[in-house]
Amino acid sequence: MKVARTGNEAFAEAMRQINPDVVAAYPITPATEIVQIFSQFVADGLVKTEFVAVESEHSAMSACIGASAAGIRAMTGTSSQGLALMWEMLYIAAGLRLPIVMAVVNRALSSPINIHCDHSDTMGARDSGWIQLFSENVQEAYDNLIQAVRIAEHPDVKLPVMATTDGFILSHCLETLDILSDEDAQDFIGISPERPNLIKSLNEGSPITLGALDLQDYYFEHKRQAAEGMFNAKKVIPEIGKEFGKRFGREYGFFEEYQFVDAEVVILVMGSTAGTAKDIVDEMRKEGKKVGLLKLRVYRPFPAEELAKALKGKKAVGVMDRADGMSAFSGPLYPDICAALYDIDQGRPVIQNYIYGLGGRDIRKEDIRYIFEEIIKTAKTGKKDYTLKYIGVRE
Amino acid sequence: MEDKKAGWKELPEGDVLEGASSLKFKTGNWRNRRPVHIPEKCINCFICWISCPDSAVKVNSETGKFERFDYDYCKGCGICAYECPKEAIKMEDEKEVEK
Numbered sequence: 001m002k003v004a005r006t007g008n009e010a011f012a013e014a015m016r017q018i019n020p021d022v023v024a025a026y027p028i029t030p031a032t033e034i035v036q037i038f039s040q041f042v043a044d045g046l047v048k049t050e051f052v053a054v055e056s057e058h059s060a061m062s063a064c065i066g067a068s069a070a071g072i073r074a075m076t077g078t079s080s081q082g083l084a085l086m087w088e089m090l091y092i093a094a095g096l097r098l099p100i101v102m103a104v105v106n107r108a109l110s111s112p113i114n115i116h117c118d119h120s121d122t123m124g125a126r127d128s129g130w131i132q133l134f135s136e137n138v139q140e141a142y143d144n145l146i147q148a149v150r151i152a153e154h155p156d157v158k159l160p161v162m163a164t165t166d167g168f169i170l171s172h173c174l175e176t177l178d179i180l181s182d183e184d185a186q187d188f189i190g191i192s193p194e195r196p197n198l199i200k201s202l203n204e205g206s207p208i209t210l211g212a213l214d215l216q217d218y219y220f221e222h223k224r225q226a227a228e229g230m231f232n233a234k235k236v237i238p239e240i241g242k243e244f245g246k247r248f249g250r251e252y253g254f255f256e257e258y259q260f261v262d263a264e265v266v267i268l269v270m271g272s273t274a275g276t277a278k279d280i281v282d283e284m285r286k287e288g289k290k291v292g293l294l295k296l297r298v299y300r301p302f303p304a305e306e307l308a309k310a311l312k313g314k315k316a317v318g319v320m321d322r323a324d325g326m327s328a329f330s331g332p333l334y335p336d337i338c339a340a341l342y343d344i345d346q347g348r349p350v351i352q353n354y355i356y357g358l359g360g361r362d363i364r365k366e367d368i369r370y371i372f373e374e375i376i377k378t379a380k381t382g383k384k385d386y387t388l389k390y391i392g393v394r395e
Numbered sequence: 396m397e398d399k400k401a402g403w404k405e406l407p408e409g410d411v412l413e414g415a416s417s418l419k420f421k422t423g424n425w426r427n428r429r430p431v432h433i434p435e436k437c438i439n440c441f442i443c444w445i446s447c448p449d450s451a452v453k454v455n456s457e458t459g460k461f462e463r464f465d466y467d468y469c470k471g472c473g474i475c476a477y478e479c480p481k482e483a484i485k486m487e488d489e490k491e492v493e494k
Binding site for chain 1 (some may be wrong): 400402403405408409417
C-alpha cells in the first residue's frame with residue numbers, strides 16, 4: 001500500500017509492525033519523532049511493547065541490553081550525541097551477542113553543536129560489532145529496519161543492527177512509502193528464534209552469569225566468536241535481502257549498482273546523496289559520459305571481496321565521505337575502499353576521496369558533477385593529482 | 396580449574412556462564428599479604444566482618460565468635476587489620492607465611 005511518510009514515521013511504522021517486547025529510548029533531534037510516534041502506538045494499545053522512558057541514551061541501550069539478555073526483542077532509536085553517549089553500551093550489546101535493533105538518524109557530532117546530517121555519529125560506532133545498514137530514501141529505511149530484525153536474530157549472526165537515515169534529509173522529508181501490510185511484515189519477521197544460551201536467564205531455578213570478567217585466557221575467544229557472527233552476517237544479509245525481494249519485489253544486497261556495467265568512472269556513496277548522484281549520472285549519460293554509481297548499503301560487515309569484484313576494471317573511483325576521519329589522510333570510508341581494492345592485480349581503479357556535507361551542508365548536483373569531472377580527468381591519465389578534496393566548504 | 400580451556404568454537408556464546416561462577420574464581424591468589432588473627436586480643440566486635448569487601452571473615456554461627464579468614468577469597472587488602480580497634484589482626488607477608 002502506498003502512503004506518504006517521513007523517514008521517522010516510516011521507522012515508527014516498521015517498529016509498530018515489529019512489535020518489540022521492549023523499547024527503551026531517550027529523545028534527541030532529529031530522531032525524537034521515531035520513539036515519540038511509537039510511544040503513541042503504545043498508548044493506543046496498537047503494540048504490546050513495554051515502553052521504558054529512560055533518563056539518557058546510555059540507560060536506553062542498557063535497558064535494551066537487559067531486555068534482550070532476557071531473551072526478548074528490544075529496540076531503540078537515537079542520533080548523534082545520543083549514539084555517542086551509548087558508545088560503551090554498544091560494545092557490550094555486541095559482545096554479549098544481543099540482537100538489538102536500533103533506528104539511527106545520522107547527525108553531526110559536536111563540537112560545534114549541529115543538528116543536521118552527516119555520518120560521523122555512526123562512523124564512531126563502526127568497530128563496535130554492530131551491523132550497519134545505510135538507506136538512500138524512506139522506502140529503504142523502512143525495508144532495512146524490517147530486515148534488520150531477521151539479520152540480528154539469525155542464529156548464525158546474533159549481533160545488533162543499526163539501520164540509518166540521513167538526518168532531516170530523510171528523517172523529516174515526506175516521501176512515498178510502499179508499506180507492507182501488517183500481516184506480511186509480521187509473517188516476514190516471524191517470531192524471535194530461541195536463544196538457548198539465554199533462555200534460562202530469568203529462571204531463578206537455574207541462574208546464569210552474563211558479562212563476567214573475561215581476562216587474558218577467554219576474552220580473545222569471545223571476540224573471535226563475535227567476529228564469526230560478523231563473517232556469517234555476510235552470508236545472511238544478502239539471503240534475507242533476496243527473500244525480501246522475492247516476497248515484496250524490492251531486493252537488497254550489499255550495494256546497489258546504477259548505470260554501472262559499462263561505467264568507466266564510478267562514484268561510491270552511502271545514504272541519501274545516492275539519490276542526487278543518480279540524477280547527475282542520468283544527465284551525464286545523456287551527454288555520452290560513461291559514469292556510474294555504487295551505493296553502499298551495508299557498511300558493517302564490510303563487503304570487501306564483493307566491492308573488489310564489482311569495481312575491478314573501472315578506471316577511477318570517487319569515494320564520497322560524509323564524515324571526516326580527522327586522520328590527516330581521508331574520510332573513514334576511503335581507506336576501507338582502498339584496502340578492498342588493493343589486491344586487484346590488473347584493472348585496479350585510481351581512487352580519490354571527497355569529503356562533503358558535514359553538518360548538513362547541502363550537496364548540490366553541481367558538486368557531484370564536479371567530482372565526476374575530476375575522476376574523469378584522473379581516469380584519462382591513470383594518475384591522481386591528489387588523494388582528498390573537500391567539497392562545498394568555503395576556503 | 397586446570398583442565399583444558401575451551402576454544403572459541405566450543406565456548407558458550409556471548410560470555411554466558413552458569414550462575415555463581417565467581418565462586419570458582421579463587422581471587423585469594425591475588426594476595427601478597429594475609430591477615431592473621433590474634434585470639435587473645437580479639438573481642439568479637441565483628442568490625443572486621445562488616446568491613447571485609449570480600450566476605451572473607453567467617454563467623455561461627457553457633458558460638459557467635461570469629462572462626463577464620465577465608466583465604467580462597469581474601470585478597471589481602473588489610474581493611475580488617477586497619478579497622479580492628481584492638482589490633483587483633485596483623486598482616487603478614489605471604490612469602491614469610493610460605494616459609
